[in-house]
Amino acid sequence: MTGIVRATGLVKRYDRTVAVAGLDLDVAEGEIFGLVGPNGAGKTTTLRILATLLVPDSGDAEIAGASVRRNPNDVRRVLGFMPDSFGVYDDMKVWEYLDFFARCYGINAERRRRMIGDLLELVDLGSKRDVYVAGLSRGMQQRLCLAHALVHDPAVLLLDEPASGLDPRARVELRELLRELRSLGKTILVSSHILPELEELCTSVAIIDRGQVLAHGRVADIERRLRVGAVFRIRVLGEREAHEAAQAWFAGQPDVVTSDLLDDGQIEIGFHGDDEGSARLLATAVGAGLRVATFSRAASDLEELFLQITAPDAIATGVPA
Amino acid sequence: MTAFTGSRRLRSLRDVGTGIAAVGVKELRGRMRGRRAFVVLTVHLLLVAGFAWMIEGLAERSVVFGGSFSASADIGRQMFAALLVLLTLIVLVLAPASTAGAISLEREKQTLDLLTTTPISSLAIILGKLLSALSWVFLLLLASIPVTALVFTFGGVGPDDMIKGYLVLVGTALAYGSIGLFVSALVKRTQAATVINLVTVLALTAGTTFLFVFWLVMASNSGVPVDQSRGNAGPLESLTQHPPEALLWLNPFVAQIDVICGTETGFGGSCSIVSGVTNAPGAVNQVGGPDQPFGVGRDTYWPRSLAAMAALSIVLVVLSVQLVSPTRRWRFRLPRPRRRPAGSDA
Numbered sequence: 193m194t195g196i197v198r199a200t201g202l203v204k205r206y207d208r209t210v211a212v213a214g215l216d217l218d219v220a221e222g223e224i225f226g227l228v229g230p231n232g233a234g235k236t237t238t239l240r241i242l243a244t245l246l247v248p249d250s251g252d253a254e255i256a257g258a259s260v261r262r263n264p265n266d267v268r269r270v271l272g273f274m275p276d277s278f279g280v281y282d283d284m285k286v287w288e289y290l291d292f293f294a295r296c297y298g299i300n301a302e303r304r305r306r307m308i309g310d311l312l313e314l315v316d317l318g319s320k321r322d323v324y325v326a327g328l329s330r331g332m333q334q335r336l337c338l339a340h341a342l343v344h345d346p347a348v349l350l351l352d353e354p355a356s357g358l359d360p361r362a363r364v365e366l367r368e369l370l371r372e373l374r375s376l377g378k379t380i381l382v383s384s385h386i387l388p389e390l391e392e393l394c395t396s397v398a399i400i401d402r403g404q405v406l407a408h409g410r411v412a413d414i415e416r417r418l419r420v421g422a423v424f425r426i427r428v429l430g431e432r433e434a435h436e437a438a439q440a441w442f443a444g445q446p447d448v449v450t451s452d453l454l455d456d457g458q459i460e461i462g463f464h465g466d467d468e469g470s471a472r473l474l475a476t477a478v479g480a481g482l483r484v485a486t487f488s489r490a491a492s493d494l495e496e497l498f499l500q501i502t503a504p505d506a507i508a509t510g511v512p513a
Numbered sequence: 514m515t516a517f518t519g520s521r522r523l524r525s526l527r528d529v530g531t532g533i534a535a536v537g538v539k540e541l542r543g544r545m546r547g548r549r550a551f552v553v554l555t556v557h558l559l560l561v562a563g564f565a566w567m568i569e570g571l572a573e574r575s576v577v578f579g580g581s582f583s584a585s586a587d588i589g590r591q592m593f594a595a596l597l598v599l600l601t602l603i604v605l606v607l608a609p610a611s612t613a614g615a616i617s618l619e620r621e622k623q624t625l626d627l628l629t630t631t632p633i634s635s636l637a638i639i640l641g642k643l644l645s646a647l648s649w650v651f652l653l654l655l656a657s658i659p660v661t662a663l664v665f666t667f668g669g670v671g672p673d674d675m676i677k678g679y680l681v682l683v684g685t686a687l688a689y690g691s692i693g694l695f696v697s698a699l700v701k702r703t704q705a706a707t708v709i710n711l712v713t714v715l716a717l718t719a720g721t722t723f724l725f726v727f728w729l730v731m732a733s734n735s736g737v738p739v740d741q742s743r744g745n746a747g748p749l750e751s752l753t754q755h756p757p758e759a760l761l762w763l764n765p766f767v768a769q770i771d772v773i774c775g776t777e778t779g780f781g782g783s784c785s786i787v788s789g790v791t792n793a794p795g796a797v798n799q800v801g802g803p804d805q806p807f808g809v810g811r812d813t814y815w816p817r818s819l820a821a822m823a824a825l826s827i828v829l830v831v832l833s834v835q836l837v838s839p840t841r842r843w844r845f846r847l848p849r850p851r852r853r854p855a856g857s858d859a
Contacts, residue, residue, distance in 0.1 A: 243630050245839045264840055265632050273630045279623030283543050295535035296631035298528070340627065 196221040196379050197242065197348060201251035204237050204403075211237040213403035214251065219381060219396070221347075224374050226394035227383035228498055234403035235383040236276055239352045242381070243273040256347050269297070272341030276352040276383075280333050282326035286317060289325055289336060290343055297344040311339045315369060331362030338369065349373065351382045355389060367393055387498055401502045414497055423490040424470065426459045429483035435459065438482050445473060460490060525634075532637025533644065540645035550649075554656060561599065561657045568595040586669025593670045594773045594783070596661050597678045600654065601685060601765050605718065607650050608686040609693030609710040614703040615642040616694070616837060621703060625837075635838035639830055643694050650686045654679065670776050677772045681815055685765040688822035689714065691829040698836035717763045728756035729789070755792040758814065762821035771814040787814050 197219040204212040212234045219225045227235045240246045242253055244264035252259055258266035281289055287308050294304040312318045315335040320328060328336060334354065341349055351370075355363045363386075370380055370393060384390050390397065391411060399407040399414075407414045428438040439459045443451035447469055450462035463470060474487050544550060572591040576584045619625040628638060658679070664670045692713055697706045732753055761767045767790055774784040791814055 243626075245626055245630060247840050265634075268630055268632045271630070273626070275623070275626045277623050278627065281539070281543075281622070281624060283546070284539070288539075288542060292535060292539045293627070293631060295538065296532065296628075296633045298531045298632075337627075 195219045197225075197253070197255050197381060199238070199242070199251065199253035202238065202241060202248050202253060203250045204234075204241060204246060204248050210403055212241070212248070215400070215403060215405055217253075217398060217405065217408075219379060221379050222374065222377060223395045224370060224380045224382065224393055226390040226397040227381065227400060228387060228390060228397050229383075229400035230502060231385075233400045235400055236352055237403075238400070239273075239350050239381065239383060240275075242267075243271060243275075243350050244268055245273075269344065270347045272344070272346040272349045274337050274341050274349070274351045274354055276356065278334075278337045280325045280328075280337065282324065284325055285322055286312065286325060286328070286336060287321045290339060293340045294343040299344065307343060311342055314342070314372070315339045316365070329362075331358050331365070334358060334362065334366065335369065338366075342373075347377075347379060349378050349380045351380065353384055354382060355384055355386055363389065399498055399501050406501045407497065411497065422463050422465075422470070424461050424463055425454075425486070425488055425490045426461065426477075426484060427457070427486040428459065429485050432457070434483075438477075441477070441480060441482065445476070447473070528632065529634055529637045529640070532633030533641040535633060536638055536641025537645040537648075540642060541648065544645070544649055554653065557603070557653050558656055558660070561596065561660045564599050565592055565596055565660050565663060568592050583669065585667045589664040589667030589669035590773070590776050592667065593661070593664045593674065593678070593776060596657075596664070597682075597769045597773065598766065600657060600661075600678075600682055601769055603653065604650060604682055604685050605689060605714050605765065607653065608647065608690040609696075609714060610707070611646040611649055612643060612690045612693030613697055613706045613710050615646060616698040616833070617700060617703040617706045618697075620701055629837070629839050635834045636830075638837055639694065639698075639833045643690055643830065646694075647686050647690045650690070651683070654682055654686070674772060674776045677775065677815060678769060681765055681768045681772060681819060684768075684819040684822040687826045688763065691826040691833075695829040695833045695836075698833040718766060721761050721764045722766075725756050725760050725790070728760075732756065758791050758817075759821070761790055762818045763825060765818070765822070768815040768818035771818070790814065 195218040197217060199215055199217040202212050202215040202217075203210070211232075215234065215238055217238075227238065229235050237246065241248050241260060242255060244260050244267050247261065252261050254260070255267045256270040258270065260267050281292070284292065290308045290311060291304055294307060299307065308321075309318075312321055315338060317328075317332060317335060317339070320332065325333065325336065334357075338351070338354070341351075354370075355366055358366060367389065370382070374380060382390070382394070394411075396408075396410050397414075398405045426438070426442070428435055430438075435453055435457050439451050439453040442448055442459055442461050447463055447465040448461050449464050450460075452460045454460055463473065465473070474484065477484055477487075569588060569592055572588040575591075576587045616625070619628060629635070658675075661675060661678075664675075665672070693706070693710050696709045696713070697703070700706050700709065732755055767787070770783045771787045774782070774787050777784055
């Protein structure tokens with residue numbers, strides 16, 4: 193293990209409920225690392241342990257070499273945290289809000305003044321400097337909260353469901369912002385329920401359920417390792433007869449597990465193959481005279497991975513991480 | 514090794530100072546923003562000044578001029594006593610009220626996590642909150658000094674008496690502010706914290722007074738000599754002894770009465786109340802106190818009361834730090850009800 197964020201055997205219980213059950217993590221420097229899991233999987237508890245807000249019952253975690261158990265204060269100096277349900281001091285002005293947190297890190301007045309201007313530009317709130325926090329929209333407050341986590345220029349950012357409650361535009365802006373932060377050398381751990389968004393953003397993911405990591409690594413690597421199939425939707429030009437013929441044709445192809453004709457005339461196939469296989473299938477279909485208008489995945493890779501890995505039978509048999 | 518430990522301690526101290534300053538500046542910015550602070554300050558001064566003027570008018574009519582050399586001094590003493598009681602009342606209301614939301618509001622607004630993931634310690638958060646809340650109370654007290662100083666024009670009260678009175682006020686603000694802070698850290702809702710604070714203030718002032726008087730009456734009516742009653746262990750039997758003065762240490766009114774007693778000549782008035790509390794000779798309903806010469810023990814009660822308030826403040830700050838710290842060592846847990854064994858009847 194050589195990552196900037198490492199966790200070994202983390203366990204956290206709330207009375208009789210085990211929230212985190214021997215969780216291991218290894219996040220390399222400069223990654224945008226996604227924590228994926230259903231509600232109650234242990235994502236928030238894991239992030240709160242890493243943020244030194246909870247003490248694990250057993251196991252330990254290190255951030256930039258500092259242990260969350262032994263040196264929580266050292267961890268706090270290299271860490272920026274944005275909780276799931278965050279609040280803001282709404283009776284403060286935007287600049288005062290950042291100034292307060294910068295003071296908490298002992299940053300001197302001259303540096304604070306410069307840093308506040310830079311951060312407000314980074315999160316696109318430069319024009320809101322003297323506005324009360326209560327007057328900001330939810331998306332702006334989210335960006336301000338992210339800016340607060342950056343006042344001390346931390347190496348690692350922990351973001352718990354940062355896109356929750358945001359409209360599509362604000363989500364896109366947040367995604368762009370996180371990419372920009374990565375380009376500045378930050379390592380970002382982000383948990384989210386919106387899987388396609390994480391898939392676009394993250395360099396690696398960990399799929400968590402019942403407090404354990406079920407799969408861990410790059411999405412493509414996990415997919416290859418698990419040989420998980422994909423669902424494709426195909427639209428063929430023509431009338432009902434042409435659609436039925438195409439559905440029958442796809443059903444007869446190797447690696448196609450299921451083939452269904454949907455009400456809107458599209459054909460949905462379950463395909464057990466890699467990208468090479470799907471490209472070959474499309475070429476064969478066109479070669480066979482099918483007038484294929486669209487050929488696309490019905491769900492994102494990560495969604496499929498997530499659904500297959502967290503399926504009860506998959507958990508029972510054990511999926512290699 | 515020692516130098517290393519020393520520099521680490523120095524850094525910790527500096528961090529606590531930085532944290533207190535950060536939290537203090539934030540809190541004071543919020544409190545002093547807009548017109549509210551100045552309106553409250555003006556109303557406070559008008560109230561204190563108006564009260565002083567009314568007391569002066571009443572005292573003038575009750576004091577017989579020409580009958581005694583100390584008529585003017587009597588007016589001064591009466592004004593001083595009334596102002597100390599009024600200021601104590603103000604502090605008792607404002608100190609716990611200004612700290613009641615210190616931590617619970619952070620929880621309600623979900624900002625406590627943001628605060629505790631910064632390097633500032635829980636001690637700095639608690640002290641920053643307490644000092645900024647109390648600095649507002651201290652400002653009100655400071656502003657009242659010129660009005661209180663008017664009593665010097667009448668005589669009967671020395672600067673040392675005023676210093677003692679204000680020391681008790683500061684101690685009261687510290688103790689009751691700490692109570693407010695502790696309750697705020699203990700309960701989740703500010704509304705609940707405010708109600709608990711109010712009940713606590715009533716219990717420590719009116720409650721302790723009632724309990725003391727009840728105990729005193731029971732003891733004075735028992736007719737059992739104190740020396741003989743000491744062997745009895747039952748709770749009712751212990752009521753035959755004089756109630757301990759410690760029962761009233763956290764009641765700032767009694768401490769202020771002792772300060773007022775310090776201004777009086779002769780014995781009687783507030784001094785007889787204090788000696789009743791301390792069980793000194795000449796006390797009202799005295800129960801077998803030590804045989805002290807007259808006057809001994811005067812002006813010694815309020816320092817004990819002040820020390821008790823300071824001690825309470827320290828204990829409550831330590832407990833509040835534990836409650837706020839995400840990695841606290843002590844956990845307060847209510848006992849869980851035991852499960853009935855399977856198969857037992859409901």
